Amino acid sequence: MAEHIISLQGVTKEFDTKGGKVVALKDINLDIEKGDSYGIIGLSGAGKSTLVRTINLLEQPTEGKVLFDGESLTGLGNKDLNLNRRKISMIFQQFNLLMQRDALGNILFPLEIAGAPKAEALEKAKELLKVVDLEDRAHSYPSQLSGGQKQRVAIARALASDPEVILCDEATSALDPKTTRSILGLLRKINEERGITLVVITHEMEVIKQLCNKVAVIENGEIVERGEVQEIFKKPKTKAARKLFFPDGDYREKPLTKTSTKNRVRLVFDEANAGEPIIANMIMELGAPVNFLYANLDVLGESQKGQMVLCLAADKATADKQKAYLTAKGVEFIEIPEDEIEEEVTE
Amino acid sequence: MSAHELMSLLGQESLATLYMTFVGTLVAYLIGLPVGVSLVVTGPNGIKPRPVYNKVMGFIVNVIRSVPFLILMIALIPYIRKVIGTGIGPRAITAALIIAAAPFVARLVEQSLLEVDPGVVEAAQAMGASTLQIIWKVLLLEGRPSLINGAAVTMINILGYSAMAGTLGGGGLGDIAIRYGLYRFQPTIMWITILVLIVLVQVLQEIGIRIVAKSDNRIN
Numbered sequence: 289m290a291e292h293i294i295s296l297q298g299v300t301k302e303f304d305t306k307g308g309k310v311v312a313l314k315d316i317n318l319d320i321e322k323g324d325s326y327g328i329i330g331l332s333g334a335g336k337s338t339l340v341r342t343i344n345l346l347e348q349p350t351e352g353k354v355l356f357d358g359e360s361l362t363g364l365g366n367k368d369l370n371l372n373r374r375k376i377s378m379i380f381q382q383f384n385l386l387m388q389r390d391a392l393g394n395i396l397f398p399l400e401i402a403g404a405p406k407a408e409a410l411e412k413a414k415e416l417l418k419v420v421d422l423e424d425r426a427h428s429y430p431s432q433l434s435g436g437q438k439q440r441v442a443i444a445r446a447l448a449s450d451p452e453v454i455l456c457d458e459a460t461s462a463l464d465p466k467t468t469r470s471i472l473g474l475l476r477k478i479n480e481e482r483g484i485t486l487v488v489i490t491h492e493m494e495v496i497k498q499l500c501n502k503v504a505v506i507e508n509g510e511i512v513e514r515g516e517v518q519e520i521f522k523k524p525k526t527k528a529a530r531k532l533f534f535p536d537g538d539y540r541e542k543p544l545t546k547t548s549t550k551n552r553v554r555l556v557f558d559e560a561n562a563g564e565p566i567i568a569n570m571i572m573e574l575g576a577p578v579n580f581l582y583a584n585l586d587v588l589g590e591s592q593k594g595q596m597v598l599c600l601a602a603d604k605a606t607a608d609k610q611k612a613y614l615t616a617k618g619v620e621f622i623e624i625p626e627d628e629i630e631e632e633v634t635e
Numbered sequence: 636m637s638a639h640e641l642m643s644l645l646g647q648e649s650l651a652t653l654y655m656t657f658v659g660t661l662v663a664y665l666i667g668l669p670v671g672v673s674l675v676v677t678g679p680n681g682i683k684p685r686p687v688y689n690k691v692m693g694f695i696v697n698v699i700r701s702v703p704f705l706i707l708m709i710a711l712i713p714y715i716r717k718v719i720g721t722g723i724g725p726r727a728i729t730a731a732l733i734i735a736a737a738p739f740v741a742r743l744v745e746q747s748l749l750e751v752d753p754g755v756v757e758a759a760q761a762m763g764a765s766t767l768q769i770i771w772k773v774l775l776l777e778g779r780p781s782l783i784n785g786a787a788v789t790m791i792n793i794l795g796y797s798a799m800a801g802t803l804g805g806g807g808l809g810d811i812a813i814r815y816g817l818y819r820f821q822p823t824i825m826w827i828t829i830l831v832l833i834v835l836v837q838v839l840q841e842i843g844i845r846i847v848a849k850s851d852n853r854i855n
């Protein structure tokens with residue numbers, strides 16, 4: 289059995305608010321293995337931040353247990369909890385750097401807290417500045433750094449305590465696409481080269497695709513689907529997961545009012561079957577057209593995957609033939625329920 | 636009174652005023668700073684919420700703050716006389732100033748620390764920092780510019796109080812204003828005293844602003 293570095297067991301979190309009780313997490317069970325880069329994705333208000341904050345007990349669960357490296361964190365005294373927290377670093381959307389300390393001072397902070405000898409700490413902090421490519425900005429204050437640079441300082445700070453896990457709560461949501469890619473690249477490298485487990489909270493599928501090997505989809509405080517990113521990408525079982533694979537505006541209600549929602553399928557191509565013009569051949573061989581609703585090329589970690597939504601022939605017999613054809617060609621697909629349409633994003 | 640006598644009187648009483656101001660501020664901070672910190676730490680969104688302590692301490696602070704300074708001082712003088720042996724003069728006034736200013740300081744400190752980004756406090760908690768480490772290394776450090784600003788405001792306030800205390804035989808510039816300016820009706824002396832007070836306040840304010848600007852790493 290693989291080692292679970294983090295294990296949430298029956299975690300429930302309720303908030304008492306003036307408007308009554310808010311259940312942010314319902315009976316969450318989640319195991320994260322050492323070395324995983326585990327994504328947790330969901331829409332705003334789904335409970336992602338609450339979930340990640342229960343892992344280091346910034347949020348005390350109302351019920352349930354949090355295990356770190358096999359040891360229960362819930363119920364530990366402050367001192368022991370703090371010792372464990374040094375092994376679980378965290379980075380934030382808003383960076384949360386000390387504004388009155390320069391880059392180097394920020395990286396020194398966790399080392400000071402842990403009582404590391406001064407000279408040693410300084411050496412290490414300088415080394416980490418190099419790791420995040422900021423050795424020339426050691427004495428810049430956060431107010432003098434760009435968002436991407438601030439997040440790099442925060443990552444160096446997170447590495448300073450030699451953590452086993454880094455929790456990332458929307459670490460790239462405040463950054464532009466190019467900076468996002470470079471930060472995700474850095475995190476990926478940290479995960480691969482140092483074997484540090486990542487827990488990646490995001491509402492963007494792109495982040496999961498670039499950074500994670502596993503993913504859990506969270507909706508209304510519950511994990512509705514989970515597994516290997518490759519698998520879920522190929523065959524998302526729930527509507528929540530499917531929705532997250534269609535970027536905003538690509539696959540909306542409006543074009544669908546003009547097309548049928550019958551016999552829709554979503555296919556995924558990868559290196560194995562991308563060479564052959566399968567759809568074109570299918571149309572010619574079966575003599576029945578299909579309607580293209582959506583197509584996109586995605587990068588999942590190192591590999592490329594094409595995804596496509598087709599509307600097959602309207603009559604069932606032909607549609608079944610088309611499906612059989614696809615199956616025979618080794619194309620994996622899922623059928624999209626007729627009543628499933630992408631709602632307008634309200635927010 | 637000769638110009639020379641006047642100068643020496645002004646010099647001497649200015650020193651008395653500055654003595655009351657500095658000592659008063661210093662001791663008021665020795666009391667008010669920890670109280671202010673404790674109010675933030677034990678507050679509803681603090682790092683160690685302690686509702687009962689917070690309510691009680693908050694109440695005491697509010698009660699003392701709501702008594703006008705002159706009234707408070709008059710009320711305190713008999714007790715001060717018992718403790719330090721005299722009810723007049725700079726020492727007695729300083730004692731009264733401290734009691735009046737400490738709760739004011741506590742609230743100012745509280746305000747300054749509440750301005751510290753809660754995200755940064757949370758980051759420190761996530762790193763496993765103890766409560767004391769968060770107070771020293773996060774709250775007081777990040778709140779430093781605002782705290783210094785508050786100290787300048789406090790000093791100017793205490794200077795004003797100490798001048799008012801002159802009416803109660805407290806010594807200092809307020810004493811000159813009352814004795815020469817009012818009772819003997821020497822408007823020149825009155826105005827000179829006012830001028831000295833204005834200069835002192837301006838100097839304190841300017842020093843405060845400069846230290847804040849120098850110590851704040853968010854603006855440069």
Ligand SMILES: Nc1ncnc2c1ncn2[C@@H]1O[C@H](COP(=O)(O)OP(=O)(O)OP(=O)(O)O)[C@@H](O)[C@H]1O
Pocket residue numbers: 303304305310311312330331332333334335336337338339491
């Ligand atoms: N301290 C709190 N008090 C009351 N309710 C809270 C608190 N924190 C979170 N909630 C509620 O819990 C639910 C989940 O919030 P959470 O912040 O975990 O969502 P999220 O998935 O991180 O959303 P976002 O993507 O917007 O950050 C929401 O309904 C929110 O209002």
Ligand SMILES: [Mg+2]
Pocket residue numbers: 336337338458
């Ligand atoms: Mg969130």
